[in-house]
Amino acid sequence: MQVDALVARIERAFDPAREFLVPLLSDPVVMGAWALIVAVSVAVLLWDVREHNTALPSLMKAVWTLTVIYSGPFGLAVYWYAGRTQIPEDSLVRRGFRSTAHCYSGCGAGEITGILLAQGVLGLAVGWVAAATFGFAYLFGFGLTVGPLMQEGVGLREAVVDAFYSETPSITVMEVTAIGTDLLLAADAHVGDLLFWGALALSLSVGYLAAFPVNAALVRAGVKEGMANPAEL
Known part of the structure; x- marks a missing residue:
């Protein structure tokens, strides 16, 4: 009962945001315009990588491509600020952005897979949707770190x-925020509804923003290295 009461209080606190966002994320014109903006952002990224940043490793190219697919112009802005070989100098903020993008690319793929299966296909209850989505996001994000480490020669256990x-x-932090945002806006939406996809797209970017200070702090503490400084490639 206490959990239900807490959830109800959170929903009431965010009612103004829901009343503003749900109609927007359900509007075909808004969502069509967003899809076009994302497509243009991806095209700009791929052009820049091909023309000016071929030195980026394949993993970094994949990370930035997924980041821009998830977040459109916001993802492109992060790439332009922190991911190009032309950055004037590296910094904690840039390293934090790159570290978050690395985590984001894997977790986003896992979140999309999990929520499509749990909510869109199986129609599970909200609690199971949250659990399944978090599980897939963690698995994908975890694998995106373990795999490259093992390719560098690190043993499985250490990786x-x-x-x-x-x-x-x-x-x-990323997934609690993202999944919570998605379910708050579209817990009852079906995979054929625009709201399902609009809320999913918004929740991914919200999760990125929430996780950035965590990643910056981990980089500063030496727990994470993040992706390499592209200016040194």
Whole structure:
């Protein structure tokens, strides 16, 4: 009962935001315009990578492509600020942005997969949707760290331990925020509804913003390294 009361209080607190956002995220014109903006942002990213940033490793290219697909012009702005080989100098803020983008690319793929299966296909209750989505996001984000570490010659056990300590805080904050935002806006939406996709897109970016200070703090503490300084490539 206490949990239900807490959820009800949170929903009431966010009612003004829901009343503003739900109609927008359900509007075909708004969502069509957003899809066009995302497509243009991805095209700009791919053009810049091909023309000016071919030195970026394949993993970094994939991370930035997914980041821009998830967040459109916001993702492109983050890439332009922190991910290009032309950045004038590196900084904690840029490293934090890159570290968050690395986590974001894997977690976003996991979140989309999880919420599509749990909410869109299986129609599970809200609690199960949240649990399944978090599980997939954690698995994908975890794998995106363990895999590259093992490719660099790190043993499986060491890679798993390293990924657990370095990624768990970021993934937890990102996904609790993103999943909470998505369910707050579209808990009853179906996969064929524009609101389902609009809320999912918005929630991903909200999760990125929430996780950025966590990643910056982990980078500063030496727990995470983030992606390499692109200016040195």
